[in-house]
Amino acid sequence: MRILAITLLGLSSLLLMACDPAEKTLLQQIKNSGELRVVTRNSPTTYYEAADGFSGFEHDLVQEFASKLGVQPVFILKDNEEEILSALESGAAHMAAAGLSRSKELEKRVEFSSSYQKVNQLLVYRIGTTPPKTMKGIAGRHIEVPAHSRYARTLTALKTRYPELEWTESPDRDTEELLNVVSDGLLEFTVTDSHIYKLNRRHFPALRSAFAIQKSERLAWAFPLYTDGSLKLAARDFIKSIKRNGRLKELLDRHFGAALKSDAVNLSVFHLRIQNRLPKYQSLFQKSAERYNMDWRLLAAISYQESFWNPRSVSPTGVRGIMMLTRTTAREMDVANRLDPEQAIEGGARYINKLMDQIPLEIKEPDRIWFALAAYNVGMGHLKDAQIITQQQKGNPGKWNDVQQRLPLLSRRVYYKKTKHGYARGREPVRYVTRIRNYYEALKKVDEEEREEEQNKAINLRAPAI
Known part of the structure; x- marks a missing residue:
C-alpha cells in the first residue's frame, strides 16, 4: 500500500507537470527551469566530495548530460536503493544516477535508459x-x-x-x-x-x-513511470553518442581503469611506506609541487614509482636518487647532487613541468599529465611515434586511452621499423602510468581521510564541555 500511495502521488504531480499547456514536455520544462534533479548515493563510484570538488563516475556522467541539455544538475543524496526509488516515485527527482541495475523487478517501478556499464x-x-x-x-x-x-x-x-x-x-x-x-x-x-x-x-x-x-548485469539511469518519456529519450541519445565518440570509455577509464590492474602486494607495501617514509619528504614534495603548479600527491606518487621514496636508490643503468634522474636530466635541471632529496625532487618537478609544456595545448587534463608521464618514462620521441600510429589506426592521438593501446606496438618490428625513433619497450610506459595512477589515487584517499580527522579534532576541541 505504501508503494502504491507513493506511486499515485508521484503520478499525479508528474502528470500535472507534463500536462501544462505552456510546457509540452517534461524535458522542455527542465530546460526552462534550468535544473535537472538527480537522485544518487554518496559513494566512491557514484558521487562524493574530494579535496578539489565533487567527483564520482555518476557525478561526472550527469554533469556532461546536464551540460548537453543546458541546465545545472541538482544532486539529491539517498542512503539506499529503496530511498532512491521512492524519490523517483514521489516526484522529488527527475532521474536516478546511482549505479542501478536493469531488472524485471525494478522495471515494475521505474523506466531505464540504455545501459552504460556491465558488471558482475x-x-x-x-x-x-x-x-x-x-x-x-x-x-x-x-x-x-x-x-x-x-x-x-x-x-x-x-x-x-x-x-x-x-x-x-x-x-x-x-x-x-x-x-x-x-x-x-x-x-x-x-x-x-x-x-x-x-x-x-x-x-x-x-x-x-x-x-x-x-x-552479468547492466547498469543504467532510472526514470519515473508515467512521464512523457522525453527526458529518458534525451538520456538514451546522450548515452548512444558518448558510446560512439569514445567519451564513455574515457570516463570509465578515468574512474575504474587504473584499478583494473592494481597490484595488491605493491599496494600493501605502499600503504606501509606512506606511514614510515613519506613524512620525511612530504614538505619537499609540497614545496616543489606548489612552485610548478602540480598536485604534491601526484609528484609523491611519481617518486614512489621511481624509487619507493628511497633517496639513495641507484639502478644498474646509472639513474639515481629519490626521483631516479639520469645524469643528462640532472645536468639539464641544474641538479648538482642527485642523492640530495631536496635537489632531486625540485629537479624532477621542473623536468615534468618542462614535459607538460611540450604537450600540445589541445590535449586537456587528465590526459595531459598521463602523456607527460609516459614521455618521462619512454621519451617524447617514442610517445609521438605512438601518437602517429594511433592516428593511422583511426584512434585519437590526443587521448591517453587510445595511445596507451598503441605504445606496446613500438616493440614490434612491423611497426617500429616505420617510426622515426625506432624500437621502444612500449609496454613499460603503460605500466608506469597505470601504477602512478594507482599510487596517486591511494595518496589522495589517505590525505583526505587525514584532513577529515583533523577537522573533526578541531571541532571537538571547540565544542563546549557538558
Whole structure:
C-alpha cells in the first residue's frame, strides 16, 4: 500500500507537470527551469566530495548530460536503493544516477535508459580466508550485505536453489563499509559489484573475489513511470553518442581503469611506506609541487614509482636518487647532487613541468599529465611515434586511452621499423602510468581521510564541555 500511495502521488504531480499547456514536455520544462534533479548515493563510484570538488563516475556522467541539455544538475543524496526509488516515485527527482541495475523487478517501478556499464556481483573475501569454489560451499559461512540492496535480492533468489544459504542484511553499513570490514578480517564474506570491488582494492589490497554469484548485469539511469518519456529519450541519445565518440570509455577509464590492474602486494607495501617514509619528504614534495603548479600527491606518487621514496636508490643503468634522474636530466635541471632529496625532487618537478609544456595545448587534463608521464618514462620521441600510429589506426592521438593501446606496438618490428625513433619497450610506459595512477589515487584517499580527522579534532576541541 505504501508503494502504491507513493506511486499515485508521484503520478499525479508528474502528470500535472507534463500536462501544462505552456510546457509540452517534461524535458522542455527542465530546460526552462534550468535544473535537472538527480537522485544518487554518496559513494566512491557514484558521487562524493574530494579535496578539489565533487567527483564520482555518476557525478561526472550527469554533469556532461546536464551540460548537453543546458541546465545545472541538482544532486539529491539517498542512503539506499529503496530511498532512491521512492524519490523517483514521489516526484522529488527527475532521474536516478546511482549505479542501478536493469531488472524485471525494478522495471515494475521505474523506466531505464540504455545501459552504460556491465558488471558482475562478486563474492568477496580477505586474503588468507579459504574461499568456496561454488555456491554449495557457502553453507554455514558468514555473509553480510546491505539491506534493501540488489545483493540481498540476488541471495534471496539463490536460496530457492541453495536452501542452506544464509546471510545477514545490514541496515547501517553500505557496500564500501562492508568491504572495509572484510578487509579487516572481521567478516568472512560480502557481495559487491565488480567495478566497486576493483576500485576498492586500491584502498583495501587484501581483498579477493571468489566468483560471480550470478550472470552479468547492466547498469543504467532510472526514470519515473508515467512521464512523457522525453527526458529518458534525451538520456538514451546522450548515452548512444558518448558510446560512439569514445567519451564513455574515457570516463570509465578515468574512474575504474587504473584499478583494473592494481597490484595488491605493491599496494600493501605502499600503504606501509606512506606511514614510515613519506613524512620525511612530504614538505619537499609540497614545496616543489606548489612552485610548478602540480598536485604534491601526484609528484609523491611519481617518486614512489621511481624509487619507493628511497633517496639513495641507484639502478644498474646509472639513474639515481629519490626521483631516479639520469645524469643528462640532472645536468639539464641544474641538479648538482642527485642523492640530495631536496635537489632531486625540485629537479624532477621542473623536468615534468618542462614535459607538460611540450604537450600540445589541445590535449586537456587528465590526459595531459598521463602523456607527460609516459614521455618521462619512454621519451617524447617514442610517445609521438605512438601518437602517429594511433592516428593511422583511426584512434585519437590526443587521448591517453587510445595511445596507451598503441605504445606496446613500438616493440614490434612491423611497426617500429616505420617510426622515426625506432624500437621502444612500449609496454613499460603503460605500466608506469597505470601504477602512478594507482599510487596517486591511494595518496589522495589517505590525505583526505587525514584532513577529515583533523577537522573533526578541531571541532571537538571547540565544542563546549557538558
